[in-house]
Amino acid sequence: MKSECNCDWKGQHEVKVEYDSIEKCPKCNKAISPERLHAIVIEKDKGYWFYVSDFCSACKSVIITEYRLEADGRDRFDRIHRFNNSEFINSAPIIFQEEKFDEMIKKISSQFVKIYNQSLQAEKMGLDEIAGLGYRKSVEFLIKDFAIYENPDKVEEIKNTWMKVCIEKYIKNEQIKVLAERSDWIGNDEAHYIRKQENRDITDMKKFIKAMVYFIGMTLITEDAESMENKNNRG
Ligand SMILES: [Zn+2]
Structure with missing residues (x-):
């Protein structure tokens, strides 16, 4: 599901992030409409990363999802103000369910x-x-x-x-x-x-x-x- 969120950027200004929010909870595997709790953008390893925490109402858990971002919008002061391209990396926690065999x-x-x-x-x-x-x-x-x-x-x-x-x-x-x-x-x-x-x-x-x-x-x-x-x- 396409989502959008405004994040604080280094305490200076706001950036807008477009991302695909998770549709399935990694913990209980149920389809969810995540309730966003918090989101941050950080700069590390020569790139930009987006972390969003969601609440799964099915299993009452907080899910953290990580995305890699590409900056593609700059304002007139040449400051990043938009991230349109986000790549899903992973969601946690993952509870592993074994495949059952006869x-x-x-x-x-x-x-x-x-x-x-x-x-x-x-x-x-x-x-x-x-x-x-x-x-x-x-x-x-x-x-x-x-x-x-x-x-x-x-x-x-x-x-x-x-x-x-x-x-x-x-x-x-x-x-x-x-x-x-x-x-x-x-x-x-x-x-x-x-x-x-x-x-x-x-x-x-x-x-x-x-x-x-x-x-x-x-x-x-x-x-x-x-x-x-x-x-x-x-x-
Ligand atoms: Zn869940």
Whole structure:
């Protein structure tokens, strides 16, 4: 939401700041119409910064949001009097909510669940490069642990093989195979200097991970159903 506010500038005069106020509270994740409590503009690190505190009436918390500013209006004394360009940096406090996974997935790969959630936390904190590496690692654990579950006699081989080989050799379900392979392509981009899949990023990888989790879950349920003994023909 476009907002505007007048701030005191070094105790000398007022400056007008245009900015996009937050629409979601970072703490409770509810959509909010923030009530502005206070705002300041400061000069530091060779730039201009804007801090605004808002009140979230849903969780009764004070939220501080930081913006980077570019001065683009000066008065006849050559003093800054307007900031039209503001870039949102972050809002705090952030309360991190873990992604919940089914018990079946946790049982097969507790490491996947742990690494995925650490990556999600990094992403929420704006550490997108680290998050990308984390998601890549989570895919490797999910696929290898699932492969081990399906091929219990090949534990050492699967642990020591490349992801690419593991997918080709030990993943039978075609959907999981495609999703794992494509996630691996994006994952390699997150780990290497040169990006090959230019139009793909961790948003795609996360979608693929969700779909893999779904198909792995369905496979496990189907295998459980198949393990039933037919007792209908008795007697
Ligand atoms: Zn809130």
